Amino acid sequence: MQRSLKRSFLRIFASGMSISYQYNFNEIESKWQKHWKDSQLYKVIENPSKPKFYALDMFPYPSGAGLHVGHPLGYIASDIVSRFKRLNGFNVLHPMGYDAFGLPAEQYAIQTGQHPAVTTEQNILRFREQLDKMGFCFDWDRQVKTCDMGYYKWTQWIFTLFFKHWYNKNSQKAEKIADLILYFEGNGNLDINAHSGKATIFTAHEWSQFNTIQKEEILNHYRLAFIDETTVNWCEVMGTVLANEEVVNGVSERGGYPVVRKKMKQWSLRITAYADKLLDGLDTIQWSDSIKEIQKNWIGRSEGAEIDFNIEGHSSKIKVFTTRPDTLFGATFMVIAPESELVNSICSESQKSEVLAYAEKAKNRSEIERMVDTKKSGIFTGAYAINPFTKKPIPVWVSDYVLAGYGTGAIMAVPAHDERDFEFAKAFQLDIIPVIKPENAELALPLNEAFSAKDGVCFNSEFLDGLQVKSAIKKAIEEVEKLNIGTKKVNYKLREAGFGRQRYWGEPFPIVFNDSVPQLVNELPVELPKVESYKPTGTGESPLAAVENWVNTPMGKRETDTMPGWAGSSWYFLRYMDPNNNETFASKESLEYWNQVDLYVGGSEHATGHLLYSRFWTKFLNDLGYISWDEPFKRLVNQGMIMGEDGQKMSKRWGNVVNPDDVCEKYGADTLRLYEMFLGPLTDSKPWNTNGIEGVSRFLGKFWRLFFQNETFTVSNDEPSADEFKILHKTIKKVTEDIESMSFNTSVSAFMVCVNELGTLKCNKKAILEPLLMLLAPFAPHITEELWEALGINESIHKAEWPKFNNEYLIENSFNYPISINGKTRTQLEFPIDADIKEIEASVLSNEIVLKWTNGQAPKKVIVVKNRIVNVVI
């Protein structure tokens, strides 16, 4: 009695108001959200005395549907890391904004006539309201919206940089077009090693004779932003060009109208200049293997040779790309793409009408037809090429299995060693001559499939006979180069990035045309004008084309296409560093301080779009010296999808959408945050489970009640016991490690274990609960702040210092060994931590359960792994 009276109890009343035994999360959360906002707790300013950490979420497109519980998953994870880093002494940049240009807002405008700016703003307000309820530590002063003029001014500015630069393969850098022109004036272009289009060779004198239009045509081949003839998805019924995602299975997503491929002139960015850098850079960043793999495949680098084939009776040649020059002796025919210019020029008179008819039909084949019908089709041109090694004439065919856009649009066909060529040869009874066989075996002839393996030996191949494929490739290229008919060559699947959209709701180009010569507009921004109608013009031009007083300027006619959705998102991570700067896209100092994004969280669906383009723009800006690094995102984590309770994708269509507002209302934001983390590993897809949230909700209730006795807030100043310290430090260790490895589900579990154990011990000691509050603060910022205040601490818990882990509390003096017989655990025995192995062995062998198994026999072997396990082999 005397002792218990002597125990000192602290009874603390937060700011004169007693803290309720009931955990009123709604009250607590709105109280602190307001408080944090008023006190600008999350305001971030550059502070060179502190190390920085940049945690970024992929900014959302503000759709009309609002957020469902799947959207904030990644935001919660990055929020936890941000808060954790801040508590560990980092100055953390954790911003949010909106990817606000795009199709859905425009579609909505077409239907309702409401200006996209208006509906976008409404949607943003709704998003903001939802985000605010979840207690994120975003610095909203740094918000960016890609559709703001103050933002897209700089998107346009970056475009002007692309326009004003070319890629020099010698320096491996983008350089000024102005300098290139100076060079042309003095030297022509013979010695320029550029990543460019097909520019013809000219001398300095010839250059001086070209007129402005001719000069621009040439420069267009060099510019990194250039006008290109590209294939677009044209929907005749809708009278508009469609984006790839608007075309599903060859028909328009809306209405299901047929879509054809149509050539059109539009802006492109010369991303292929950066193909190698984009590939090599992957080795320097911490991204998931799958995303790296997707980008690798997308870039699709392959090494081989380009070889010219003479055509009998023609002066022109057929240039082909092949990765297997070692099989040249087996090339028995050639195939050119239907789009190839050679189709018309080489085919014999007798074949002409048939060939042209085939080519025409193949060119217009829709995607859907191509997908359904993979049988080989083709037609003989009547022309023969000469195999440069065998000197034999081989027929030239046209077929749509050869793609115009890859390599040279023509191939040498080696049916014996390529499956597609084999199929074609079978269909049209063409010669199949094997030239590679397995190392220690003969090929079974006649072949019933192509032998395409790359580990084999050449035969039937004169000077290549007996060589392994790898060395034969080398030798064949040497020979081709000696004969002056070809050269070593690297090819990429990566296409130039189409940069024009025939749409209204996007960034206007800072371009006017004067006699078809594009010129930069110097005054930025070029403002997006208001229009009467958002409907497609039917001509394939954007609705801007109808705004005559905007299109026609004293300088010339404006470009009426707008930039694609990915323009604004390719550099937004830089703007957050200095979002309100009117002088430059971001100041040198802020760029240098915040530097690369340390952690980027977002969906994997952007693997070949946004994530590739951002890397491209970063490398380009690095070339120009605007930024000092050449990869934007050091570490990338792709959160998984949260599916509906029925296991299907969460969507209005299935009626399985869970709204985070409702969850916050019913359980509180802290519970929502904790539950989303507890569901499973961040990167996995997993279904939502309404029952599951109860468990997390109960946990927070238990946690809250640790601070109460007899329904009164009561925390003791007593010194904790060894057990209590052990529980705390075990949790510090686990949670710290788990946050670093982004294993949030297991840290929530560690909290539950900790609270269960402290509950059993009825521990209410300040020395334990105070550090525990800090551990939980990144996950559940409101409840911890409330209890922190109740402990009488004035400064916010989110400005505190992360608890230090002390291993001494975890040191045990004994270990409970699992004792197994033949690998199966049969009992357990406790031994001192430093017990002698011999003693353990002797003691184990005399144990009665072990004796039962050994049955008096001496064991074959006894394995003792110190402080791990004992295994007795009998």
Added chain:
RNA sequence: GCUCGGGUGGCGGAAUAGGUAGACGCGCAGGACUUAAAAUCCUGUUGGCAGUAAUGCCAGUACGGGUUCGAUUCCCGUCCCGAGCACCA
């Protein structure tokens, strides 16, 4: 077809420099408190067999092999699921 992931209780998932499989939570069953309910707390919960019970034995991490004293973890083969690419020469 090719490439990359992944298959663990009724469910979400823990545990891999090889060392007690199923942490934590849900669900379910039983119990305490209550006139009752809610809330809260306690106990049990991989399957099979045996036993009144404590408990014991057998099987078990998609399937079949292998390496090892010991395999969810490493190796080989098969099946299934998911994602990406898809005539790229």
